[in-house]
Amino acid sequence: MIELKGLTKVFDTGKARLTAVDHVDLTVPSGEIFGIIGYSGAGKSTLIRLLNGLEQPSEGSVEINGQNITAISGPKLRKARQKVSMIFQHFNLLWSRTVRENIEFPLEIAGVGKDERRKRSAELIELVGLEGRDNAYPSQLSGGQKQRVGIARALANDPEVLLCDEATSALDPQTTDAILDLLVDINKRLGLTIVLITHEMHVIRKICHRVAVMEGGRVVELGEVLHVFQHPKENITKTFVAQVTETEDSAETVRHLREQYPEGQLVKLIFVGDQAEQPILTQLIREYAVEVNIVHGNISHTQRGAYGTLILQLKGTADEISKAIAFLGAHDVQTEVMGNA
């Protein structure tokens, strides 16, 4: 378990004082995949480096499994770092070492013997799906493969926590998905706690259980991913949520849809979790004298259920339409009238 209390980091550059992390309190239970999202400069990079003592806080404390990371230094801190490992946006592999030697590097640091290192690296190479590439140099690997080496290297000393610093930001969308699947797999198989920082809501949606939104060094919103998707409070959160779900909601698209479907009423439905799997539309059509035309729809899967939006064109008498909308509301479907032509 990770516990941050009043964590603050101020950079004093002589002329200016920059508060990168501003009184952050967070608790991440064991086995959770916790996401921190924010734009660059929001302080998330500094925050994640406070977790393994690469940065020393100005105030506050970081506790990981009962050990206060901020109070220790020297050999104790180095020992603790072996249990809080990290993967990076640019992989940070040693180009002078082969895949296997890179994976064995943290084991060398931990003083593991040669035979044991060889055995462990072979297991890890298999775990991350790089069989047969043992003797390749990083320069011979693709970005996705390099990150797999990074992950294997991070897992070498059986860490309790894995910190991911924009681990997929340098990868293309398909490779990103494959790496995210691998992280989920590792989380389930090894029960590893994962803390990741990103600026892509897609990453949060796909693998995180909970998310914290950072802005100006503060955590401005925190909650279950599904809940945050459903009810984003802060403007910044809404912008992030829009990255993955509401691309069709831009003013231009709405105008376009209205032009395309001039009759009746356009409504947008937002389904969350279980509702996404209930036959609400069937009931609607059966019970009300409205004609339903599906104009647009998408569904996103998060770790804790689905999240979907659907845009319908409802045609019928005004009375029936408002009854239908009331029915949807009664079934806890978030309904938004997009106006009529």
Add this chain to the structure above:
Amino acid sequence: MLETLFPNVDWADMWEATLETIYMTAMSTFFTFVIGLVLGIVLFLTAPNQLWANKIVNWLTGAFVNIFRSIPFIILIILLIPFTKFLIGSIRGPNAALPALIIGAAPFYARMVLIALKEIDKGVIEAARSMGATTWTIIRKVLLPESKPALISGITVTAIALVGYTAMAGIIGAGGLGTLAFLDGFQRSREDVTLMATIAILVIVFIVQFIGDYLTGKADKR
């Protein structure tokens, strides 16, 4: 045929002088490598925001390197005569040339080491720190291996410069091909001796360059 082209060359002397030049170059290259590497690493690690960030040590090391790098070699030899006398007990012969050669070349190489280390991705050092590596481990397993090609090409350039320095040291009687070319070739107007000494120096330089290029290529896995 060699007798007609180089009538004045004493081949035994020429061979001995070549060996002396090789000896001076090899010894000074070795010590330059060790001292330059240490100085370069200290310069790198004591710079601001580095692992041993220390303004005073960084300034002192930087000043030492800059001063000795700036003194023309021929003047440095003369300046170092008392030091050499104290250290070696004589100011003549190949060994007497070594202090000046090393003190002249090590700062030069230290700068090259610094440039090589600065080329290393900061992220890699951070990754090693995040794994709990000590600074000593980072030096041994990250800094040196990751900058190996640049360190080797740097010492190749330095070794070639040292071949030239040994010839200059020859003027004050260090021995080797420089002395031979100066005393036997120039002062006695035997152009063939000077020419042969030049050829021998060129061969040494080419061999050094070839070995350096080969090792650099082999070390570079990027």
